[in-house]
Amino acid sequence: xxxxxxxxxxxxxxxxxxxxxxxxxxxxxxxxxxxxxxxxxxxxxxxxxxxxxxxxxxxxxxxxxxxxxxxxxxxxxxxxxxxxxxxxxxxxxxxxxxx
Numbered sequence: 001x002x003x004x005x006x007x008x009x010x011x012x013x014x015x016x017x018x019x020x021x022x023x024x025x026x027x028x029x030x031x032x033x034x035x036x037x038x039x040x041x042x043x044x045x046x047x048x049x050x051x052x053x054x055x056x057x058x059x060x061x062x063x064x065x066x067x068x069x070x071x072x073x074x075x076x077x078x079x080x081x082x083x084x085x086x087x088x089x090x091x092x093x094x095x096x097x098x099x
Contacts, residue, residue, distance in 0.1 A: 005097030012091045016083055023079045025050050030072040051075075 029047040037044045051072075058071040 001097045005094045008090060008094035008097065012087050012094065016087050019079050019083055022050075023076055026055075026072050026075050026079075029055075030069075033069070 025047060029051045032044060032047060039045070054075055055071040058074050059069065062070060062074070
């Protein structure tokens with residue numbers, strides 16, 4: 001069973017790192033939206049392509065009811081919930097399997 005535990009532990013590590021990286025990408029997208037970015041800039045295009053599939057459905061659900069775009073904040077809260085709530089539980093299961 002230790003092989004499954006180690007596999008789960010590795011998956012938790014990789015998913016956590018990917019979520020942290022994506023959180024930085026969402027923050028960069030939110031910060032760049034405060035200025036008038038050049039839409040032809042490759043960095044701006046990458047940020048839009050990387051975040052629009054996640055942010056657009058949230059924008060459609062909550063809209064602009066409060067006058068600002070809260071979708072990046074909701075995504076960051078969801079990422080933090082996954083990193084602090086779900087991933088530690090899976091890591092604990094992996095630890096139990098390694099016994």
